[in-house]
Amino acid sequence: xLEIKNLHVELEEEGKPILRGLDxxxxxxxxxxxxxxxxxxxxTLSYVLAGREGYAVTEGSVTLDxxxxxxxxxxxxxxxxLFLAFQYPVEIPGVGNMTFxxxxxxxxxxxxxxxxxxxxxxxxxxxxxxxxxxxxxxMLKRSVNVGFSGGEKKRNEILQMAVLQPRMxxxxxxxxxxxxxxxxxxxxxxxxxRDEGRAFLVITHYQRLLDHIVPxxxxxxxxxxxxxxGGPELAREVETNGYADILAGAA
Amino acid sequence: MTVxxxxxxxxxAALVASRSLPPGGGWIMPARADALxxxxxxxxxxxxxxxxxxTDPGSLVAPxxxxxxxxxxxxxxxxxxxxxxxxxxxxGVFDPAASDDLALAGVEIDxxxxxxxxxxxxxxxxxxxxxxxxxxxxxxxxxxxxxxxxPDGILIRVTGDPGRPIHIVQRHVAAASDxxxxxxxxxxxxxxxxxxxxxxxxxRLNKVIEVDxxxxxxxxxxxxxxxxxxxxxxxxxxxxxxARADFRSFTLTFNGALTxxxxxxxxxxxxxxxxxxxxxxxxxxxHHDDTVFVTHAAEACESRQVFKKVLRHGAVGVFxxxxxxxxxxxxxxxxQLSQALLxxxxxxxxxxxxxxxxxxxxxxxxxSTAGALDPDALFYLRSRGVTEAEAKNLLTLAFLREAxxxxxxxRLAEDLSRRLEAWLRRRS
Ligand SMILES: Nc1ncnc2c1ncn2[C@@H]1O[C@H](COP(=O)(O)OP(=O)(O)OP(=O)(O)O)[C@@H](O)[C@H]1O
Ligand SMILES: [Mg+2]
Numbered sequence: 001x002l003e004i005k006n007l008h009v010e011l012e013e014e015g016k017p018i019l020r021g022l023d024x025x026x027x028x029x030x031x032x033x034x035x036x037x038x039x040x041x042x043x044t045l046s047y048v049l050a051g052r053e054g055y056a057v058t059e060g061s062v063t064l065d066x067x068x069x070x071x072x073x074x075x076x077x078x079x080x081x082l083f084l085a086f087q088y089p090v091e092i093p094g095v096g097n098m099t100f101x102x103x104x105x106x107x108x109x110x111x112x113x114x115x116x117x118x119x120x121x122x123x124x125x126x127x128x129x130x131x132x133x134x135x136x137x138x139m140l141k142r143s144v145n146v147g148f149s150g151g152e153k154k155r156n157e158i159l160q161m162a163v164l165q166p167r168m169x170x171x172x173x174x175x176x177x178x179x180x181x182x183x184x185x186x187x188x189x190x191x192x193x194r195d196e197g198r199a200f201l202v203i204t205h206y207q208r209l210l211d212h213i214v215p216x217x218x219x220x221x222x223x224x225x226x227x228x229x230g231g232p233e234l235a236r237e238v239e240t241n242g243y244a245d246i247l248a249g250a251a
Numbered sequence: 252m253t254v255x256x257x258x259x260x261x262x263x264a265a266l267v268a269s270r271s272l273p274p275g276g277g278w279i280m281p282a283r284a285d286a287l288x289x290x291x292x293x294x295x296x297x298x299x300x301x302x303x304x305x306t307d308p309g310s311l312v313a314p315x316x317x318x319x320x321x322x323x324x325x326x327x328x329x330x331x332x333x334x335x336x337x338x339x340x341x342x343g344v345f346d347p348a349a350s351d352d353l354a355l356a357g358v359e360i361d362x363x364x365x366x367x368x369x370x371x372x373x374x375x376x377x378x379x380x381x382x383x384x385x386x387x388x389x390x391x392x393x394x395x396x397x398x399x400x401x402p403d404g405i406l407i408r409v410t411g412d413p414g415r416p417i418h419i420v421q422r423h424v425a426a427a428s429d430x431x432x433x434x435x436x437x438x439x440x441x442x443x444x445x446x447x448x449x450x451x452x453x454x455r456l457n458k459v460i461e462v463d464x465x466x467x468x469x470x471x472x473x474x475x476x477x478x479x480x481x482x483x484x485x486x487x488x489x490x491x492x493x494a495r496a497d498f499r500s501f502t503l504t505f506n507g508a509l510t511x512x513x514x515x516x517x518x519x520x521x522x523x524x525x526x527x528x529x530x531x532x533x534x535x536x537x538h539h540d541d542t543v544f545v546t547h548a549a550e551a552c553e554s555r556q557v558f559k560k561v562l563r564h565g566a567v568g569v570f571x572x573x574x575x576x577x578x579x580x581x582x583x584x585x586x587q588l589s590q591a592l593l594x595x596x597x598x599x600x601x602x603x604x605x606x607x608x609x610x611x612x613x614x615x616x617x618x619s620t621a622g623a624l625d626p627d628a629l630f631y632l633r634s635r636g637v638t639e640a641e642a643k644n645l646l647t648l649a650f651l652r653e654a655x656x657x658x659x660x661x662r663l664a665e666d667l668s669r670r671l672e673a674w675l676r677r678r679s
Contacts, residue, residue: 019503053626078636090631094649100632103645108636143649144631160635 001199002026002168008059009048018044020224031200036221037243042203043087046172050084051077079111083166085157087173092144100144101163129162133185150177158189170201175209187212207239220246260296264588270312273402275367286398293390302389305569305601306511306540311485316429316455319481328451330618335418342453343430357411364403374435381461381489385515394487397459401433409442421450426666428453434460439467445471452478458486464496473663477505478502487513494520501658503667504531505527511540528557528657533566540569559654561647563594573605580610583587587617592650640679
């Protein structure tokens with residue numbers, strides 16, 4: 001589904017290289033996890049996939065279902081099925097959560113040549129998904145992420161994912177800042193979406209999330225490259241030993 | 252120095268010579284004569300005047316207006332479908348066929364032109380009076396010009412609660428029309444009125460509204476200016492707000508080559524409240540100036556100024572806002588916010604926020620900012636599939652929201668919000 005080949009990315013302004021030849025292939029139906037030290041380039045990867053400005057791809061390619069992802073605008077990537085749950089969800093004062101969700105859903109439908117969703121169906125869909133994530137109606141009435149606690153923001157990301165039903169989901173540290181119960185809700189939300197046609201790329205620092213969302217493959221990203229890949233046991237190795245051995249082994 | 256004085260005197264003489272005092276030999280005559288005398292003494296504004304440093308008054312004081320093409324109202328007339336008593340002026344001329352009967356329970360309504368011959372009228376205590384008081388400490392010659400020469404307008408005295416608004420509809424038909432209107436509103440103790448005004452009015456409009464809100468009275472004013480691109484307007488809103496009275500004025504402006512809206516509000520009685528707000532959006536040849544002067548002359552009054560402007564393709568926004576707290580006006584709560592959203596680098600916002608405080612137990616704050624759309628918010632919206640154009644519109648409306656929130660009546664706020672959305676859509 002997602003294929004990243006020899007991806008080199010630098011910061012546009014400073015010309016500082018962040019990703020240096022990253023290769024990654026995620027098949028439909030699979031969950032891949034990415035772990036790695038702070039500053040290794042995990043968020044950069046997620047932003048480059050989503051199409052954020054400020055990064056220059058100097059080499060390599062990214063395709064989603066064979067389509068050149070890097071040639072698309074951010075909204076086209078979303079319509080093509082890509083979703084990024086942000087490490088730091090953005091507050092947007094003055095734009096209501098519901099308006100935002102409906103506008104986003106309808107824009108994606110329109111881009112795919114589908115009809116707009118009816119108000120009744122939309123309300124039902126959102127209420128249903130919000131209930132599962134323990135998000136109350138009051139929160140939905142507020143402006144996007146404004147006045148939300150850290151954990152509420154993360155749950156709101158998963159709500160958006162559940163409503164938009166993307167096929168390639170990238171989760172950037174969705175578990176950080178969550179209490180134990182919230183982490184379970186988020187994991188359940190993700191697991192409910194797992195199916196043959198959908199893939200996940202889960203960026204995390206902690207083994208705990210991966211107890212709930214069991215990955216098929218775990219990658220270690222260091223200094224802009226995947227330095228090791230393995231099964232779920234690799235995450236446990238990181239949890240107990242840290243990165244030192246892995247990085248030494250890779251060097 | 253002498254050269255400048257001569258220029259002003261010449262311009263004033265040329266303007267006065269181009270006008271003739273409208274008919275009206277009754278109570279109104281002394282007020283008009285007084286205004287003309289004052290106008291001659293102060294002279295018309297000049298580009299180099301401090302109060303006009305951001306806005307060139309040339310086209311407002313020239314004997315003839317610059318022509319402006321009237322546009323078809325694509326979104327229908329403002330406040331359509333709303334129960335209101337409609338008074339229609341076309342190019343500044345009263346249109347009896349299009350207007351409702353000037354009869355409303357709890358309100359006395361007269362046309363200025365129809366009562367100007369009478370010996371006396373309740374409006375004589377206010378007509379030109381609030382305007383004259385508002386000339387200190389800053390002269391406002393265009394308002395004196397209006398008092399002297401405006402041939403018509405509406406005089407409204409409210410004694411109860413009419414239950415529905417009065418809507419002054421200002422149509423623009425002739426390309427070179429030059430309109431002058433002068434309205435007077437008196438809200439008696441405990442009475443309430445919502446006054447709506449809408450439309451481009453004329454190629455050039457000079458308008459004065461004098462509003463006197465007595466104790467415990469409520470006056471809400473919602474105005475929509477636009478959308479003709481070439482139109483020019485100088486408006487003055489003079490208000491005196493008595494104890495525990497509530498005054499609100501909101502203006503939404505679309506387009507217009509030049510708009511100068513002055514609001515001069517005096518909180519004259521304890522615990523009075525005045526909110527003046529505006530949202531304006533313009534594209535290209537657009538110059539919009541909000542000049543506000545709020546005076547706290549009594550204790551425990553609250554004032555708010557909230558002005559938001561969306562500027563693109565070289566549009567210019569101006570805000571001059573002042574809060575003056577007189578000695579003894581303790582427990583004043585004054586707030587002022589002016590913000591511009593610059594949608595490109597050619598647009599500019601010129602602001603002069605001012606506080607002048609002569610009391611010690613006072614809470615006053617002001618803020619003025621100009622900036623672009625937040626790129627993080629824009630990316631966030633787009634990452635969810637919202638198109639760039641629509642994301643910009645959402646964020647632009649969000650920016651204006653705080654000003655629209657100043658409108659007390661939700662239906663009116665929604666109506667204006669829909670029009671803003673349509674305006675933005677047409678441009679994206
Ligand atoms: N906009 C930016 N300006 C300056 N430096 C940046 C910017 N974006 C990323 N970087 C730098 O690029 C490197 C990679 O950052 P990135 O956010 O991708 O790391 P990360 O792996 O997500 O880290 P963490 O685990 O702390 O979230 C860091 O050194 C960071 O400081
Ligand atoms: Mg990160």
